[in-house]
Amino acid sequence: MSDFIGRRPIWSLVILIAVALLLFLIFAVWTPWMELTFGRKRVFLSALFNGITLGGLYFLVASGFTLIFGLMRNVNLAHGSLYLFGGYVGYSIGNLTGSWFAALIGAFVIVALAGILMQVLLFRWMEGQDLRQTLVTIGLSIIVADLLLWGYGGDTFQVTTPDWLSGPIQLPFIVALRSNGEAVMMMYPLVRIAILIGAIILGVAMWLALNRTRIGMLVRAGVDDRDMLSATGVRVQLVFIMVFAFGAGLAGLAGVVGGTFQSLQPGEDTKILLSSLVVVIVGGMGSIPGAAMGALIVGLAEQFGSVYMPTYAVMLTFVIMVVVLAIRPQGLAAVRR
């Protein structure tokens, strides 16, 4: 930390000022002048929180994507299909058992199994052939999309939120003052907070697993030099299968999460694939902190865009991607090699 300040004094100052400004915007009672420039505080705060929670969802999807890419150099363009598949599976399980947790776990396990099948039956046979893998995954995603349309129809589905997670909670932020001086507090959906906390816990756990355990060490070694790892006697195929299963499972889990606070329907697969592609390009291919950073940026851009410049909101994320590619093509958090 102090090392960073020492090396980059100007950047540190900029970051410090930005953080201070953000905290001020969040906690201060807005003056009429500020309301005039930025719109009402409730709108700003809710865009901020929505952006962060949306970032949480994108992180769940993109972390698996980036992990698979980092280790196997495999751009899995069927990742969005795994997300949608997981969502539908979770919906079915939730309907059957009435339990949201069963839906989450069930979707994770079943989609992880699907990931293992993909790795064993398809990708093992075309290792190192990027173009072929890309085409096969595109084909796979089209087939899966049609199969899901066949099975579930074109309707919009929603995974039922458990009772203890539904409804709003009060956050300790003042959004406005009533005329009698009484403070109006921010109300925010509990389920979104829960998703955000879940994503953070998972992110930290993944970071710990990658950096503090033996398996994580194998995975990191594989990312750095696959051939050397297998030459040291590690069964590299097993590591690949595990990582693929975990990444796919995360996508399935994210499907249930996305189906809970948004909804599921055909076309969602390509949408989420596009988002996670942008996320990993912005964050840096193969890096977990990068995925977190990219997810946060893309989520915030989407939400602030939809509030402050609705007509161009769709473009904003791509503008960010272009800027990152122009200035730092390897991604914000990628390690230079």
Add this chain to the structure above:
Amino acid sequence: MRKALMAAVAACALIAAGSTGQAQEKLKIGVLATLSGALTSGGEDGVRGAQIALKQRGGKIAGREVEFIIAATDASPDSALRAARKLVEQDKVQLILGPLSGSEGIAMRDYSKTVPNVTVVDASSGALETTYVNPSPNYFRFNSNGAMWMAGLGEYVFKDKGYKKLAVIGEDYSFPYTQVFGFALGYCKAGGQIVQRQWVPLGTKDFGSVIANIPDDVDAVFLGLGGGDSVNFLNQYGQTGGKAKFVGGSIMVDQTVLSSRGAAKKLLVGTPSSGGVADAWDDPKWKAWVKAYQDAFPADKRFASPSLFATNYYNAFSGMAAGLEKVNADLSDGGAKFRAELAKVELDAPNGPIKLDDDRQAIATTFITEVVEAPNGDLTNKFVRTVPNVSKTMGLSAEAFKAVGLPSRTNPECKP
């Protein structure tokens, strides 16, 4: 090689000759319906409506067996065009029933001009421009447009409900524009104010910021959403614990939403709206149609009562069939005689009498309704009153209506 080729050509020629020689060829009708995307449930119900109408005629028109070729769209204009091209070029249909959604209708109007031998009978799309700006001679519409469906609602909301100030949330395409346009004509004349309009893309998932952006000082929020978007909005609105009152667009409080799963739809109880149908109307013809609908499909494969879309597809097919009966289903002249007859068709439809004006646009009845909870927990639209004989100029003279301009994100303005 050459021989084989010649043989193949000969075989093809024989097959082609054989098929034209059949006396009783099936009458093929292409059906466009939104079977994916936000308006899926509406598209499915529309197809049900057309199927019931066909079944009531014994599957035949003028003695010829009818075959439906259903082509799926997703409410976007280009998907409708693709589907229509497939129907015309590959399936060789001369009759198209559909499309369902507003912007699809505008695209199909332009497409129909390029295929003058094909007759398009719109089945539910509700943009004003479809039959108002450069209407196409082979495009017919037996349903009202989105503005006509709002006739009388503005006055009702202002005077009877007492909502003086409104905010609008609608999807960003022609049908919601048209609905808000029709609503504002009456509402603003009565003295109401629209203080904010938020337009979201069709198929929006995340309404969080839109919900936060609703002003505090409005009496109600006008919702111009449909299908999956409505359900998403209501769910998320419920999650934030909001307590605003609503005014519904025609497909916001339709059975497609009122029959959806989940508790969020309960927020709609007490919402005034208007459209082409009222679920709980006690007119005998309407009751007969509801019964026919309920008898035709098992309870889990349909809504509690026919939606606006089912009724519109039913009417569109009935109108088409009435025209075909007149010419004995003979389209060999490219459908010219058929279209002349179709323009004269007057329908005694379940939702009131329908006739066509000079631009082949329906003059029909609008129903003002209010959502109530039935004793069994189902939500239904209580009948409030009808506004008969609504035409596309909404009771204004042609010049006065032209002066208002076309529906858009901001037109008409509604300031005091």
